[in-house]
Amino acid sequence: xxxxxxxLAQLEQEERKPRVGPLRRILRLSRxxxxxxxxxxxxxxxxxxxxxxxxxxxxxxLAPDRVTVEVGTLTSSIDKKSEDLDITDFSALQNDxxxxxxxKMTVIFAEVPQGGITTVGxxxxxxxxxxxxxxxxxxxxxxxxxxxxxxxxxxPFGTDRLGRDVLSRTIFGARISLxxxxxxxxxxxxxxxxxxxxSGYFGGIVDTLIQRIVDMLLAFPAVVLLLAIxxxxxxxxxxxxxxxxxxxxxxxxxxxxxxxxxxIFVVALGIGVAVSVGTARIVRGAVLSLxxxxxxxxxxxxxASDMRIMWKHIFxxxxxxxxxxxxxxxxxxxxxxxxxxxLGVGVPDPTPSWGADLTGxxxxxxxxxxxxxxxxxxxxxxxxxxGFNMLGDAFRDISDPRxxxxxxxxxxxxxxxxxx
Amino acid sequence: xxxxxxxxxxxxxxxMLGVSFLTFSIFRVIPGDPCVLEQGFGATxxxxxxxxxxxxxxxxxxxxxxxxxxxxxxxxxTDSLFGIDVGPKIIPSxxxxxxxxxxxxxxEVSTELSRKLPVTVELMIMTMFLSLLLGVxxxxxxxxxxxxxxxxxxxxxxxxxxSIPSFYLGILVITFGASWFNWTPxxxxxxxxxxxxxxxxxxxxxxxxxxxxxLGIAAVIMRLTRSSMLEVMRNDYIRTAWSKGLKERTVVWRxxxxxxxxxxxxxxxxxxxxxxxxxxxxxxLFNLNGVGKYTLESIIRRDYITVQSLVLIFAAVxxxxxxxxxxxYAWLDPRIHYG
Numbered sequence: 044x045x046x047x048x049x050x051l052a053q054l055e056q057e058e059r060k061p062r063v064g065p066l067r068r069i070l071r072l073s074r075x076x077x078x079x080x081x082x083x084x085x086x087x088x089x090x091x092x093x094x095x096x097x098x099x100x101x102x103x104x105l106a107p108d109r110v111t112v113e114v115g116t117l118t119s120s121i122d123k124k125s126e127d128l129d130i131t132d133f134s135a136l137q138n139d140x141x142x143x144x145x146x147k148m149t150v151i152f153a154e155v156p157q158g159g160i161t162t163v164g165x166x167x168x169x170x171x172x173x174x175x176x177x178x179x180x181x182x183x184x185x186x187x188x189x190x191x192x193x194x195x196x197x198x199p200f201g202t203d204r205l206g207r208d209v210l211s212r213t214i215f216g217a218r219i220s221l222x223x224x225x226x227x228x229x230x231x232x233x234x235x236x237x238x239x240x241x242s243g244y245f246g247g248i249v250d251t252l253i254q255r256i257v258d259m260l261l262a263f264p265a266v267v268l269l270l271a272i273x274x275x276x277x278x279x280x281x282x283x284x285x286x287x288x289x290x291x292x293x294x295x296x297x298x299x300x301x302x303x304x305x306x307i308f309v310v311a312l313g314i315g316v317a318v319s320v321g322t323a324r325i326v327r328g329a330v331l332s333l334x335x336x337x338x339x340x341x342x343x344x345x346x347a348s349d350m351r352i353m354w355k356h357i358f359x360x361x362x363x364x365x366x367x368x369x370x371x372x373x374x375x376x377x378x379x380x381x382x383x384x385x386l387g388v389g390v391p392d393p394t395p396s397w398g399a400d401l402t403g404x405x406x407x408x409x410x411x412x413x414x415x416x417x418x419x420x421x422x423x424x425x426x427x428x429x430g431f432n433m434l435g436d437a438f439r440d441i442s443d444p445r446x447x448x449x450x451x452x453x454x455x456x457x458x459x460x461x462x463x
Numbered sequence: 464x465x466x467x468x469x470x471x472x473x474x475x476x477x478x479m480l481g482v483s484f485l486t487f488s489i490f491r492v493i494p495g496d497p498c499v500l501e502q503g504f505g506a507t508x509x510x511x512x513x514x515x516x517x518x519x520x521x522x523x524x525x526x527x528x529x530x531x532x533x534x535x536x537x538x539x540x541t542d543s544l545f546g547i548d549v550g551p552k553i554i555p556s557x558x559x560x561x562x563x564x565x566x567x568x569x570x571e572v573s574t575e576l577s578r579k580l581p582v583t584v585e586l587m588i589m590t591m592f593l594s595l596l597l598g599v600x601x602x603x604x605x606x607x608x609x610x611x612x613x614x615x616x617x618x619x620x621x622x623x624x625x626s627i628p629s630f631y632l633g634i635l636v637i638t639f640g641a642s643w644f645n646w647t648p649x650x651x652x653x654x655x656x657x658x659x660x661x662x663x664x665x666x667x668x669x670x671x672x673x674x675x676x677x678l679g680i681a682a683v684i685m686r687l688t689r690s691s692m693l694e695v696m697r698n699d700y701i702r703t704a705w706s707k708g709l710k711e712r713t714v715v716w717r718x719x720x721x722x723x724x725x726x727x728x729x730x731x732x733x734x735x736x737x738x739x740x741x742x743x744x745x746x747x748l749f750n751l752n753g754v755g756k757y758t759l760e761s762i763i764r765r766d767y768i769t770v771q772s773l774v775l776i777f778a779a780v781x782x783x784x785x786x787x788x789x790x791x792y793a794w795l796d797p798r799i800h801y802g
Contacts, residue, residue, distance in 0.1 A: 256485075259481045259778075262736070262782055264777050265737060270762050374626070382744060385744065412642045414638050
C-alpha cells in the first residue's frame with residue numbers, strides 16, 4: 044500500500060515538471076544563486092586545505108625556516124690555530140654558527156666594528172682536532188632563522204616572528220578550525236537536542252527546570268560564558284580534563300596531525316556546551332507543537348513507551364531542524380574558537396590556530412609593519428565564515444517553500460519513519 | 464498591560480537570583496586559587512591563608528553566596544538619585560556593595576566600575592547608533608528595489624559584515640592605520656579622554672571600535688529590516704496608500720517603515736547581550752579601559768569576586784533591556800495583547 048502511494052506520488056511529480064538530469068539541475072540552481080556558488084567555492088578550498096594539509100603545506104607549520112646568507116668576507120687569512128677572525132660587514136650574535144667553505148665555527152664573542160671590520164672570536168671544532176686554514180677574501184655564510192620574511196615566491200604569505208611559514212600555518216589552521224567547529228557542533232547539537240526533546244516532550248517540572256536554566260545561561264554574554272566554560276574545563280588541573288585523559292580514548296598527544304589533541308578537544312567541548320543552550324531552546328519549541336500531533340497520541344494509545352515515542356516519532360521529525368541549526372551554528376562555532384584563542388584561553392600557542400595567530404606577539408609586530416602573520420590567517424577565517432554563511436543563505440532560499448515551488452524531496456516534517 | 468508589566472518585573476527577581484547563583488558557582492569551579500595567582504612566587508601558605516581569610520574565601524560557600532547577594536541588594540538610604548546629590552539621606556536604594564578586588568590594593572569593585580562604566584556605555588551607544596545608521600536605510604532601500612544591483616550590493620555587504628570577525632577588522636584598522644596613515648587610536652598614548660573635555664579626541668578614540676562592533680549588528684539589522692519591509696509592502700494598506708496616489712517616499716517612509724521596524728526593536732534588545740560580549744574583545748584590542756577589558760583581566764587573574772559581580776551586571780543589563788524591549792513592543796504594536 045505504502046509503496047503504491049509512493050509510486051503514484053513520483054509519477055505525479057514527473058508529470059508536473061520536465062525531467063532534468065542532476066547536472067542540469069545543479070547548473071540551474073547555481074545560476075540562480077551566484078552567492079551560494081561563491082560560498083561552495085570558499086568552503087571547498089578551505090576544507091580541501093584542511094583535509095590535505097600535509098600534502099599542500101610547503102613547510103612544517105611548527106618548525107622555523109632557516110636560510111643561509113652571506114654576511115661578509117674574511118679580511119686576513121687565518122691558519123689552523125687562529126681563534127679570532129677579522130671580517131667585513133658582519134653582525135653576529137653569540138652562539139651563531141658561521142660557515143667558511145663548509146667549515147662550521149661557533150661565535151664566542153663579536154666586537155664592535157672598527158673601520159668596517161669586525162673581530163669575531165670563534166671556536167673551531169672540538170679540542171685537539173685539526174681544522175683547515177683559510178685564505179683572505181673567502182665568503183662567510185651564516186645560517187639563521189628566516190624571521191618575518193616578506194611574502195615571496197618561496198613563502199607566498201611570508202614567515203612569522205619565529206620563522207614559521209605563514210602559508211603552511213594558515214593551511215593547518217583550516218584543519219584545526221574545521222575540526223573544532225565540527226566536533227563542537229556535534230557535541231552541542233547532540234546535548235541540545237537531547238535536552239530540548241526531553242524538555243518539550245515531558246513538559247511540567249522538567250520543562251520548567253531546564254528552560255529556566257537555559258534562560259539564565261542565555262542572559263550571560265556569550266563570550267563571557269564561553270571564557271568561563273573553557274576556563275573551567277580547559278585549565279591544566281581541571282578535573283574534566285583529567286577525566287577525559289584517564290577515562291576516554293581521546294588521545295592526549297598528537298592525533299590527525301594535530302599536536303596536543305586533548306587541548307583542542309577541550310576547547311571544542313566548551314564551545315559545544317555553549318552551542319547546546321541555544322539548540323535546546325529551539326528544539327524544545329519545535330517539540331511542543333510536534334507532540335500535539337495525532338500520530339503521537341496514536342503511538343501512546345498503542346502502548347509505546349516515552350523513550351520509544353521520543354526516539355522513533357519525535358526525533359526523526361526534528362532531525363531536519365537540527366541539521367539546519369547545525370549549519371547555522373557551524374560558522375558561529377568557528378568564530379567562537381577564533382575569538383577565545385584570540386583572547387588567549389583557547390588553543391595553546393605552537394598549534395596553528397587562526398585566532399591565536401591574530402594575537403600576542405604577532406599583533407605587536409604588526410604595528411611595526413609586519414602585517415602578513417596576522418593578515419592571512421584572519422583572511423582565511425573570514426573567508427570560511429563567509430563561505431558557510433553564503434552557503435547557508437542559498438540553502439535557506441532554496442528550501443524556503445514560500446520563495447520557490449517546493450523542492451519535493453527532503454526530510455520535512457511528516458517525513459519520519461513509521462516504525463510500526 | 465499594567466498587569467503584564469508588573470508580572471514581568473516580578474519575574475526579574477528569580478531570574479537574577481538564578482543568574483547570580485549560576486555565576487557564583489561557575490567561577491568557584493574554575494581551577495586556580497586567586498590568592499596564589501595574585502601573590503605569585505612570593506606566596507607562602509600563611510600569606511595565602513591570610514588573603515583567603517581577608518576575603519572570606521575560607522567560609523562555607525552558602526555563607527559566601529548569601530553575603531555577596533546581601534551586600535548588593537541590602538536596602539539602604541542614600542543621598543543621591545541617579546548620581547545627583549539631593550542632600551539628606553532619604554533615597555531608598557540597594558547598597559550595591561560589590562566587595563573588593565583580590566589585588567594587593569584591595570580596591571572596591573564599585574569604585575573601579577564607576578571609572579570604567581562611562582567608557583563601555585559610550586561604546587555601546589555609539590555602536591548602536593552606527594549599526595542602526597548602517598542597517599536600516601540600506602535594508603529599506605534593498606527591500607523597495609528587490610533584484611536590482613543596489614539590492615544585490617546590500618545583501619552581499621550584509622553577509623560580508625556578518626562574516627568578518629570584529630577582532631580581525633579591528634586589527635586591520637590598527638595595523639594599516641599605523642603603517643599607511645601613520646595614525647594610531649589616541650587611547651594608546653593618552654588613555655581615555657572624556658567627551659566633555661575633548662570631543663574630537665574622544666570621537667577618534669571611539670569611532671573605529673564602535674564601527675568595527677557595529678558592522679556585524681548592522682548586517683543582522685539590515686537583513687531583518689529587508690525581510691520585514693518585503694512583508695509589510697505586500698499588505699493591503701500599502702496598496703491603498705499607493706492607489707490614493709501618494710508619493711513613493713510617503714508610502715515607504717511614513718506607512719511601511721514604521722511597521723517594518725517593530726521586529727527590529729526586539730532584535731536590538733537581543734543583540735545587546737552579544738554586544739556586551741563583543742566589548743570584551745574590542746576593548747582589549749583597542750586598549751579602552753572599560754568594563755569588558757576589566758572582565759577579561761579579572762577572569763585571567765581568577766579574581767572571581769570581581770568577575771561574579773561584573774557578569775551579574777552584564778546579565779542584569781541584558782535582562783532589563785529585554786524587559787524594556789518587550790514592554791516597548793507591546794506599546795509599539797497595539798495588536799499584541801498580553802493577558
